[in-house]
Amino acid sequence: MPEQNQSPAVQSLRKEQKQQRSRPANELDKALEDTFPASDPASLTHTAVAGGIGPEADRFGPQEQSNNKLAAFAVERRIRERPIASLLAAAAIGFVFGVTR
Template identity: 30%
Template sequence: MTPPKSPAVEALEQEQARQSREVGSELEDGLEATFPASDPVTATIPSIPTGIAPSPSEEAGFGSDAPLVDKALAATREPEQTDGTTFASSREELEALKVEVGLLRESASEIGSATLRVAKAQAADVLVNLKERIRRKPLPAVGIAAVIGFVWGMTR
């Protein structure tokens, strides 16, 4: 039989349970706020060519980051009309999709160039660290170079 818990232990357990619930809800809120997490963050403000931007009243109905894509998808669910208005709106939607693809392409190129800059900076840091180690301990560096040269020479 277990002894009864003291009020301090009960209060501690209650506080831990409350904190775990709060942390869980904060985590869920954070995940919902960043969904989808695979979308890259961009510091640029994309510009939309004139004549394609939807009116503010049309944008208010869409809650996503790509309202033009939402508008195009909603239009594909509507039955096609035989007059020219549906075809004209389809062209506008196609142009909007082209703009979105262009923005995605631009974001991907920015990510690629940033990754290249980071890789170059890390390689430069490794080179600087290696030079510092060789200056501090030149004899072990020469010994390691000799062993590497010997092994390389034996394999050729």
């Protein structure tokens, strides 16, 4: 059995790589290489972090936020009480959305 380095696939890959190295780079490759470090300088130095409060948070007052939290806890409680029924309901809703699209 031939070695893995001598298989036809490996030989073909090496031949193709050699051809790619020997031919001159096209304009797109040169342009990308020339602009690479400067193409996205912000992401190279630090990650972007959202700051402040968005307009969505300003619309809701503290009372509405607490009502939303209570509703979320009620839904979570119902799901924990009947997990299989909740799973079946979610599957049925997903099926209906999938069929209607």
